[in-house]
Amino acid sequence: MFKLFGNKRLFVLLIGIVLFIALMGITLGQRNSLTWPEKFARDSIGFVQGIFYRPASAIAGFFEDIGNMRSIYEENERLKIAVAKLTRDQIQTHNYVETNARLQNELKFTQTQKAKNNYDYRVAQVNSVSNDSKTLVIDIGEKDGAKVGQEVSSLEGFVGVISRTGNFTSTVTLLTTLDPKNPNSYAIAATVLGKENQSFGMIESYDPGTNRFQMTRIEEKDPIAKGDQIITSGAGGKFRKNLMIGTVEKIQVGEFGKTRTAIIKPAASFVDWKELLILYTPEVPE
Structure with missing residues (x-):
């Protein structure tokens, strides 16, 4: 026994084994609190992790925000295109209607007019004015x-x-060019719708x-009245009959007081x- 204590190496080894066993017991035992070395080690590790984690998290968040902004931009572009297409489709639908x-x-x-008069019609588009x-x-x-010489109607x-x-095109001279002083202007023989045999x-x-x-040369006894509809009479053969001209707004004394x-x-x-209608006379088969 005294020899064992006399050997320093064996004594130190024995003490080390005892301390190791005691430390193992303390470590493996159930504890509700940490020892100060453990607290120090954990706090040190947490501090170092915090130093590196915050910048890394910020950088990761920055790139994530860039990715989100790009996604939002692309989504906005898609929405703009969708809105533009929707607007275009709405306009096209409105035009189609x-x-x-x-x-x-x-x-x-045209069906009504064909039943009333023996005309043919062709729809023409206006190219220019x-x-x-x-x-x-x-x-x-x-x-x-x-x-x-063919009549054109709306x-x-x-x-x-x-x-x-x-x-492939034709020029239409409008009735707004009527002028008694112009030798190339032809007066239109007219009558009242429903009073064709009484008015002229x-x-x-x-x-x-x-x-x-201005409708002139109306006789005193003519039954024409305000609100009457005026149509072509067909007299003279220059213009076919039953083309709508307009409505009587008022009647006044003529230039010389006799009409x-x-x-x-x-x-x-x-x-x-928009579209206009060209009046054709159907060809009579021989």
Whole structure:
């Protein structure tokens, strides 16, 4: 026994084993608190981790934000394109609805007129309008059967006459050019709708200041009245009958006091041209 304590190496080894066993016991035992070396080690590790974690987290968040911004930008671009397409589709749909309604009205109009008069109609598109708004160009020419002198109408009423033709286009001179002082201007023989055998007059001029026609040479006994609808009579053979011209707005004494003059509000607006109707006389088979 004294020899064992006399050997320093064995004594130190024995003490080390005892301490190691004691430390193992303390470590493996159930404890509710940490020792100060453990606390120091843990706090040191946490501090170092915090130093490196915060910048790394900030950098990661920065790149994540850039990615999110790019996604938002791409999404905004897609939404802008979708809105633009939606707007375009709404406009196209609106135009389709308007065109469909207009063509349906034209079909109804032509069928009614064909039942009343032996006319053929062809729909023409307006290509251009002259600067003085006295003539316009349509997309139907000689290749389609257009001829000088053919009447042209809108859905509302008589608007003019073809004055010049090309192979694929024609020029229409509007009724707003009527002028008794112009040798190339032809007066229109007119009558009252429903009073064709009792009423007669000549539409010779148009007043651009009031946008009204003047129907002259009306006899005193003529039953024409305010509100009557004026149509072509077909007299003289220059213009076919039953083309709508306008409505009587007022009646006044004529130039020499022996006849009367009617102020006619045109049925056609002579603005905002869309489709027009060219009147054809059907060919009689031989």
